[in-house]
Amino acid sequence: MTRKLTPGKLVIATHNKGKLKEMQALLAPYGMECLSAGELGLPEPAETGTTFAENALIKAHAAAKAANLPALSDDSGLSVAALGGAPGVYTADWAEAAPFEGGPGRDWYMAMGKVEGKLAQLGPDTPRDAWFTSMLALAWPDGEAQTFEGRIDGTLTWPPRGTLGFGYDPVFVPAGETQTFAEIDPAQKNAMSHRAVAFAKLVAVQFAG
Template identity: 60%
Template structure:
């Protein structure tokens, strides 16, 4: 079932045991493992299970998260958790949005992707708003097709040049509202507590654990 127009279902609790992280992005897998640590699950990544990456044909973060989680659950026979997330830039009409990874090309070169964002903003002029936000949609699917989903968000502004070696993706150019350091500079443990992914995880934990 796609995320758009989805009819809410009763919350299903997640039992201890193996849980597939339906992602081949090492940065995402690392963050999700850290967030899942206290809850008695045994995370195993899609890459470790040699699961294929599905084509992301959804038109929203939730829809793409659901299709990835459902495929991983179906192929593995285990519950699967998928994350679809990205950067939405106000002045670029929400781009790169669901295409955030694809802006880096087939090799997901985020230095290239960040450069493209900056190039498009610069072309709009020096007074262009640099407001942006990260979105994270989490989908938790079971082999029988049941899905729960949760969406988190964090607002901020973009800086140039990028700063910091921590984090991944667009983190080095994103400063959360009220902060002075980018997500690429702050301590990873702090990021785990304040990010869009942390926001979505708080909702997931409250619902299924």
């Protein structure tokens, strides 16, 4: 029998405020009181996996054990077809910048520019197909875990447009749309994003029926 969450406290294993806000909005209808790993002062574990699933499980297990509560993590990233699926699982690494206030810094404009620069090197006719992947991992303190994967396809644009998203959102136009994820209303994005697809699978298992 599939293990179910009960209404109450759930740790969102992230220090990313944008990601936390999206996940809180998606979980709000199900009676979950979401606390972030950042709010609880939990350390960020080293993401040593080579797949989204491995890294999501690393984060969920670490948070669940440290907080002694169920924990939900998301490992997500942008993959570009012409770059062989890069940056993929190393999406955040491409944004690594100089440290600030004693912690790691991430420059997403630099990261978007890095992707654009690599596409430009391949020539003006290079296809700009890309996709976002979200892998959710739900873990309990005793080590049990479940994973749920979501994906949304689209194309890349340049220069970046919009201020509503985070990460690579300003250069990603989802299939069938004309606006970037950073131009689309957050409620609309939450209803269609790669994270929403993964959440729909989680909800079907955890909260349906």
